Amino acid sequence: MLHELTITNPATEETVTTVPATTPEQVDAAVARAAQAQRQWAARPPAERARVLRQFARTVGENTRRLARLTVTEAGHPIGNAEWEAGHVVDLLDYAAGGVERLTGRQIPVAGGVDLTFHEPLGVVAVIVPWNFPLPIAAWGLAPALAAGNAVLLKPAETTPLATLELARHALEAGVPEGLLQVLPGEGPVTGEALVTHPDVAKVVFTGSTAVGRRIAALCARQTKRLTLELGGKSPNIVFADADLEQAAATAPAAFLDNTGQDCCARSRILVQRSAYDRFMELLEPAVKAFTAGDPTDPGTRMGPLISAAHRERVRSYVPETVPAAIRGDVPDGKGYWYPATVLEARPDDRVAVEEIFGPVAVAVPFEDEADAIRLANATDYGLSGSVWTRDLGRALRVTRAVAAGNLSVNSHSSVRYTTPFGGFKHSGLGRELGPDCLAAFTETKNVFISTDA
Numbered sequence: 001m002l003h004e005l006t007i008t009n010p011a012t013e014e015t016v017t018t019v020p021a022t023t024p025e026q027v028d029a030a031v032a033r034a035a036q037a038q039r040q041w042a043a044r045p046p047a048e049r050a051r052v053l054r055q056f057a058r059t060v061g062e063n064t065r066r067l068a069r070l071t072v073t074e075a076g077h078p079i080g081n082a083e084w085e086a087g088h089v090v091d092l093l094d095y096a097a098g099g100v101e102r103l104t105g106r107q108i109p110v111a112g113g114v115d116l117t118f119h120e121p122l123g124v125v126a127v128i129v130p131w132n133f134p135l136p137i138a139a140w141g142l143a144p145a146l147a148a149g150n151a152v153l154l155k156p157a158e159t160t161p162l163a164t165l166e167l168a169r170h171a172l173e174a175g176v177p178e179g180l181l182q183v184l185p186g187e188g189p190v191t192g193e194a195l196v197t198h199p200d201v202a203k204v205v206f207t208g209s210t211a212v213g214r215r216i217a218a219l220c221a222r223q224t225k226r227l228t229l230e231l232g233g234k235s236p237n238i239v240f241a242d243a244d245l246e247q248a249a250a251t252a253p254a255a256f257l258d259n260t261g262q263d264c265c266a267r268s269r270i271l272v273q274r275s276a277y278d279r280f281m282e283l284l285e286p287a288v289k290a291f292t293a294g295d296p297t298d299p300g301t302r303m304g305p306l307i308s309a310a311h312r313e314r315v316r317s318y319v320p321e322t323v324p325a326a327i328r329g330d331v332p333d334g335k336g337y338w339y340p341a342t343v344l345e346a347r348p349d350d351r352v353a354v355e356e357i358f359g360p361v362a363v364a365v366p367f368e369d370e371a372d373a374i375r376l377a378n379a380t381d382y383g384l385s386g387s388v389w390t391r392d393l394g395r396a397l398r399v400t401r402a403v404a405a406g407n408l409s410v411n412s413h414s415s416v417r418y419t420t421p422f423g424g425f426k427h428s429g430l431g432r433e434l435g436p437d438c439l440a441a442f443t444e445t446k447n448v449f450i451s452t453d454a
């Protein structure tokens with residue numbers, strides 16, 4: 001077991017700092033503190049809880065630049081992206097604060113009495129966060145969980161605890177009660193599992209790999225623990241010949257290269273109707289090459305490094321050395337975990353075309369007609385996101401309804417809006433985050449019947 005975590009800047013390979021790792025005994029103490037804070041928080045009037053969360057949002061808003069710089073340092077995100085991510089946390093906190101007073105129960109007409117339903121907080125919630133979007137994914141869990149009256153214990157990824165530790169400091173400054181939001185850095189199998197198996201943790205929200213998600217699901221099942229899973233993806237970008245090909249090709253690079261492809265929604269399977277395939281690939285090449293990789297602190301940079309040397313090896317293992325890439329971008333020489341933007345022409349059942357790579361690698365595959373496109377789009381175990389490019393509205397509706405995925409977009413690659421539900425079909429997850437029901441996901445529904453016959 002590690003006593004401390006070493007944080008490395010992935011763009012320079014320099015050690016940034018070390019952070020103590022949380023032991024299982026410290027997890028026990030954190031759960032006890034959180035449970036006490038939660039009882040007092042849940043008892044406070046809703047308007048008061050909403051005010052505290054709005055102040056939390058304001059404090060984060062005043063500190064987005066510093067939070068963004070921490071994301072650049074620990075995760076290698078380009079500064080423009082990192083600033084958007086910190087701003088997204090502000091929006092999530094504001095949105096959740098607005099939900100506190102709208103988390104209403106119901107009165108259902110019944111015979112012989114009055115029937116009331118209540119939404120009650122769960123208690124202590126564990127939010128286990130990956131390294132790809134340290135702040136947004138943390139906030140997807142913590143903002144609605146706190147708003148619904150819960151306490152949150154957040155375990156960041158080993159490689160990226162700095163921004164969320166800073167976020168917890170801002171929570172205290174803003175008046176979020178001591179103990180209600182605690183960030184517990186540490187190793188997944190140690191700190192993470194201590195949280196998942198703790199009997200006083202009522203719910204686990206996990207974002208990460210499908211393999212770890214399955215393990216956590218099995219551990220939660222032993223205690224019938226509430227669980228939300230946001231797992232991997234291998235999302236299709238389906239381009240029909242009738243689409244605006246210029247626009248489809250201009251936007252396709254960002255859809256698989258943003259965050260260096262370390263995005264569960266990455267459209268890394270580019271499916272193009274055969275009659276438009278050659279033209280599309282011609283248009284795609286300059287667009288991919290223009291997606292500049294380099295120093296993440298430079299506002300002109302579009303793509304940073306991968307998170308670690310080990311992850312770069314994993315990405316590399318998917319790309320056959322003997323087959324030349326159809327398109328390959330450039331990366332800086334020297335230090336940093338760089339990997340070039342790569343498009344491969346693959347067969348639909350090649351490993352590179354069906355497994356999540358989580359790097360700047362896409363496959364291009366031609367298809368014949370609508371039925372073939374749907375068949376190929378659904379030919380993975382995943383079902384998170386996907387895009388359809390066409391000018392035919394009927395086709396857009398038919399294809400989006402036929403693709404088994406939680407988040408689809410037409411003539412766009414947008415997957416994430418804090419106001420709309422997000423989550424996966426098949427092996428991409430369980431439950432939904434964000435959207436109008438995000439607070440209810442952190443409650444139990446209680447029904448009370450009051451007899452009027454007595």
Ligand SMILES: NC(=O)C1=CN([C@@H]2O[C@H](COP(=O)(O)OP(=O)(O)OC[C@H]3O[C@@H](n4cnc5c(N)ncnc54)[C@H](OP(=O)(O)O)[C@@H]3O)[C@@H](O)[C@H]2O)C=CC1
Nearest residue numbers: 129130156157158187188189192193208209212231264358
């Ligand atoms: N859906 C998504 O957004 C993500 C998908 N992935 C996929 O997973 C692959 C591997 O990435 P990796 O970092 O290993 O992702 P993991 O699934 O291992 O990690 C995600 C989070 O879970 C924690 N964790 C790991 N094991 C356990 C456990 N047994 N109990 C509780 N928590 C645990 C991790 O901690 P620690 O950091 O200490 O390991 C981290 O905080 C990627 O290449 C990608 O394909 C990865 C990240 C995000």
Ligand SMILES: O=C(O)[C@@H](O)[C@@H]1OC[C@H](O)[C@H]1O
Nearest residue numbers: 132133136262263264265416
């Ligand atoms: O989990 C992911 O990787 C995606 O959902 C990702 O998270 C925040 C970004 O806005 C999304 O694309």
